[in-house]
Amino acid sequence: MTNGIKPAQQKRSLEKQKKIIIALETLLKEKDFSQISVAAIADKAGVAVGTVYRRFANKDAFLPILLERMKEKAKEQPVELSEVSTLEDAITQLVSIALMQLKEDRNLFRAIYLNVRLNPHLIADDWEEMEKQALSQVENLLRPFITEDKRVRLAPFIAYVAGTVFIEKILFNETAPYWVQKLDENDMATHIKTMLVALLHS
Amino acid sequence: MTNGIKPAQQKRSLEKQKKIIIALETLLKEKDFSQISVAAIADKAGVAVGTVYRRFANKDAFLPILLERMKEKAKEQPVELSEVSTLEDAITQLVSIALMQLKEDRNLFRAIYLNVRLNPHLIADDWEEMEKQALSQVENLLRPFITEDKRVRLAPFIAYVAGTVFIEKILFNETAPYWVQKLDENDMATHIKTMLVALLHS
Amino acid sequence: MTNGIKPAQQKRSLEKQKKIIIALETLLKEKDFSQISVAAIADKAGVAVGTVYRRFANKDAFLPILLERMKEKAKEQPVELSEVSTLEDAITQLVSIALMQLKEDRNLFRAIYLNVRLNPHLIADDWEEMEKQALSQVENLLRPFITEDKRVRLAPFIAYVAGTVFIEKILFNETAPYWVQKLDENDMATHIKTMLVALLHS
Amino acid sequence: MTNGIKPAQQKRSLEKQKKIIIALETLLKEKDFSQISVAAIADKAGVAVGTVYRRFANKDAFLPILLERMKEKAKEQPVELSEVSTLEDAITQLVSIALMQLKEDRNLFRAIYLNVRLNPHLIADDWEEMEKQALSQVENLLRPFITEDKRVRLAPFIAYVAGTVFIEKILFNETAPYWVQKLDENDMATHIKTMLVALLHS
DNA sequence: GATGAATGAGCGTTCATTCAT
């Protein structure tokens, strides 16, 4: 309950809870979280407002849920790291995974991204955890190909770049200036790969 | 008046207008623009609500003002491009300028950054213009060192990276995961320089 | 919902809706609609402001309601046209009906009358319809006694006079000069009847 | 000062006062008094808000001024009663004068008419006086042609009808139903004359 | 458990009025 989500014990409850979350996700495709009223969510979900509040302590409690949902989705379509034989392969995969995941569930990411920044406290812990996972994935990916020393030194930066560099392009392309909108995703991915490989070889 | 800002004619007015903007900037250090009420701004500025509305057509009129303020500040401490003799120097300067500008007026940037994404329409044109300037600066910087072809192809991407890669680290460091917080800005700058130079040489 | 009135589904809602309308009617006895705040209505009705807005889209939505209410009341005490055998009888009835209806629900009429003039667009259609009914009633009343030609020519004028001539006396008697206040309603009705009959015989 | 109008002693003041009133009259042609802000009046008059308040105690103080202005205008173009030789002539003149005066300065009348009803207390006395004049005019007009008894009995009613019956048609024709809009003013005048003459002969 | 009517604090905004300049 610390996170504001009230455990559902019955099957019916769980269904409703899912309905509500899906309703929110649907609405997030149209507008920002702050512009979505609880009533609108209830409406879209086909339940009463009170029912929403039986599952969620308050409106803020949706954010952690959305994070949870993101993790869940990540698991549903797990990133299968095919065996890679070269550093270049590894980096290529890393970049393409980052790109794919962001494109998948763009709206979810946007909502979470903006709200983490608007209300950091709401989901601090979950967020932290997710990012930690990302880092260790990067470390695992690099391990076979570079020295421990280099890995420790560069993995955080590489994880940072991989997680950051596409945000503007993918999540906020509409707000981006014209020339950013013209940048091709795949070209970008290639450039980034080139750069990261060069960095690791430097 | 087209932008919703009403010209102040008297000395007293200008003072109050300044007070109001400073009040807003102060509040922006604590919370997001959407969470700041006009009454709160007036209160912080020590003026009445009506006084705020005498200077600003409505709450939205603050956003353009913030952008303006950003430009103004940028002019106050102009970026002096010392003459650069190598591509590496040029990139080094580019990266360090991006970093510096972002650190300077972090709060202003945060407010604008988030609001551009939350309400793109409000300051679309100004924003566009600023970004265009950034691109042409990058192009000028690269011109002496690389072929026209390469420049046209890579300048937008480089501008994009330079403008994007520090955002998380500088503007939202608190919300970033622990290992990102440990990343050293200067190390980051060095890495990025290395990467961009490598890309341009590739 | 097109008219801004939200349908009430529960018994409790209907009660409140009624309470709100009655509160408004009460307040209309004291002051004009434009001088009555939504908060005052809510207060008088013993409900919260939000409750008012749950039933009425906005303040303007009250005007159509008032018109509706007027029609409703008109139905409650329907005008029973006893069979009339002479033109004089018909006119007598017409005038006395106009007088009676205006006296009944004086306040309602006042509010509507003034607001139709202050904000014509708000209830234009309903109003139009009501007036049309009035005209056709007059035409029906006259049909047996005068030629088609005369009826077509004079009915609109007669309807106009019948609908207009009592307004000052009945709705705004307090604002009228002393000698108007001394005019006796029944005398007036007699005079008007005399005049209209004479006109029709001319 | 009881009426809220502050006496102007200097020529310059009087000019400004006149400017202000004319500005108000101009604005009244476009919108209702309640929708005209003091600032707008000052603006139109080319003076400062404070100047308006130096001449008028508050916004309500304009109403009496408007009444005054109406009287003034009435004097400027005095109704010249040509000598009448029959009762019919007298009534014809009465009706046509009422019609003319109302058409002249329609906007002024509208503003006053509505505001007298919205805020009766503001101009009660002046209004009363004007109406009394109207009655005595009617009495004078009728004196030569009918018995004292009849005159005393019918004059108030006739004055009432003459002053009332055109209001809807002339002042609020736009809000009136279609068939009222189609009524011809001159036809109306003729009908009314016919009716009043018949009444007096009855 | 579920419902949705009810709540009321809070928002952005207006404008009659005041008063320092």
Add this chain to the structure above:
DNA sequence: GATGAATGAACGCTCATTCAT
């Protein structure tokens, strides 16, 4: 006297939250 910047009460309206049914 004239100015117009400053005031702040009041308005219409929204919406997260509660709770009687």
